[in-house]
Amino acid sequence: MMWLSRLAYGLGLLSTVTGTILQNGQVRETNYPDTRIDLAAGSYTTFANNACAISYLGRWDSKKVSWWAAPGIRFGFTGQTVAVTFGEHTIDGTLVGYRLSGLDWQFTNVTAGGTHLFISPETEGIDLTAPVSPNTFEMRVTNWGYGIQIDSVHVGEGDKIVKVAPQPRFVEFIGDSLSSGMYNSYEALSGFAYGVGQGLGNTEYSITAYPGICVADQDCWGNTRGQSHQWFYTTDNSWRSKELYGDEPEAWDFEKQQKADLVVINLGTNDANAANNVSSATYIEHYKRLIQGIHGVWPDAQVIVMQMWQGFYQDGNSYNQNTDFRNEVYSVYEYFNSEEYLNNPVIWDGITEEATETNEKAKPFVHFFNTTGILQHNDIAPQWHPTDVGQIKVASHLIQFITQKLGWHLYATGPEVFADTLYWNDQSGY
Structure with missing residues (x-):
């Protein structure tokens, strides 16, 4: 969120709570269903929020x-009913996306203390044969600044929920507003990070990204700590985190998720902003710390560092792309591929903030993704963030980079990735 004022920052939060999607300054018609129900009026089998399924x-x-961007839940279920009760720490009006198995995303605004019916016998496709039995239910929070609390899950009386096996690959995204989809139609569910994670197929993903945050461990646009520190914690450092945990947030237990095969980092847009006063040397130092910490947590993970896009400026009768901190990002890539580091790798502990040299020689694991030429000036919206189309372009190119660099195959063969991006004309006489 390079040029974002604090006022615009607040407006970004407000627009999501009311469920409003702005398209070129006009309100897009959404017609989200009201899914809230009276739980006592029906018969359900209830599972607590800690159910292993x-x-x-x-x-x-x-x-x-x-916390962070696009968090969600997934489980299999028998029968034709799924409802969720949300806890008191849910932000009223938070927009969530949900879907039945491989069908398209649906959206609704949820309420604190309320129970919402997501799947019923009237749900389109519930009576169709599932490619994999039983049916699955998935729900994701669209916004990066608001969150939900799961109280309990309900299915039809006599039915049950079933654990779904994790996907064989796992990708961790670490970033700021560009990765969290700020100002895009469905925010996190319209961002490139989600697009890559979902678009690869057979891949679990987590998006640890929050607008305004720097990699440097300092205050940036209200984020009191940078990703070289905050990535090691469960929560971001937003007002929600301060309200629940003060200055003592929970450390993230990396055993809660499968080991990452790949980590993608897009950080520096806020560090490069003169308003945050981050020097080139500080940026490089803290970027190195973050990668050293990743290598300590997941020694076998590959890491991709992305060149940032800083928007475009008019140059005579054409346009050029800003390239702030490009050399610094590339120097980080060079450092981790140098004999100096590979012969003497360093592990950074983001909790204790201590660095330890190891005695084992490291293999090259850091790659540089050059984004030059992927976006053009009209792929950047007025608030200095990619349009929906721009996010899709970045995701598409990054997917191809990953498949070529790591030899990964593409497995996504049908389920919708980006919602409401069907830009076509079906009228022949116009």
Whole structure:
């Protein structure tokens, strides 16, 4: 969120709570269904929020409150009914996406203390044969600044929920507003990070990203700590975190998620902003710390560092892309591929903030993704963030980079990735 004022920052939060999607300055018609029900009016089998069949996707704290971007839940179920009761720490009006198995995303605004019916016998497709039995239910929080708390899950009387096996690959995304989809139609569910994670197929993913945050461990646009520190914690350092945990947030237990095969980092947009006064040397130092910490947590994970896009400026009768901190990002890539580091790797502990040299020689694991030429000036919206199309372009190119660099195959073969991006014309006479 390079040029975002604090006022615009607040407006970004407000627009999500009311469920409003702005498209070129105009309100897009959404017609989200009102899914709230009276639980006492029906007959259900209820499961507590700690039921082993519920998979928590992304970062959730010990109170089962969601954090960062696109956190969600997934489970299989028998029968034709799924409802969820939300706890008191749910932000009223939070927009969630949900879907039945491989069908398209649906959206609704949820309420603190309320029970919402997501799947019923009237749900389109519930009576169709599932490619994999039983049916699955998945729900994701769209916004990066608001969260939900899972209180309990309900299915039809006599039915049950079933654990869904995790996907064989896991990708961790670490970033700021660009990765969290700020200003896009469905925010986190319209961002490139989600697009890559979902678009690869057979891949679990987590998006530890929050607008305004720097990699440097300092205050940036209200984020009191940077990702070289905060990534090691369950929560971001937003007002929600301060309200629940003060200055003592929960450390993230990396055993709660499968080991990452790949970590993708897009950080520096806020560090490069003169308003945050981050020097080139400080940026490089803290970027190194973050990668050293990743290598300590997941020694076998590959890491991709992305060149940032800083928007475009008019240059005569054409446009050029800003490249602030490009050289610094590339120097980080060079450092981790140098004999100096590979012969004497360093592990950074983001909790104790201590560095330890190891005695084992490291293998090259850091790659540089050059984004030059992927976006053009009209792929950047007025608030200095990619349009929905821009996010899709970045995701598409990054997916191809991953498949070529790591030899990964693509397995996504049908389920919707980006909602409401069907830009076509079906009229022949116009």
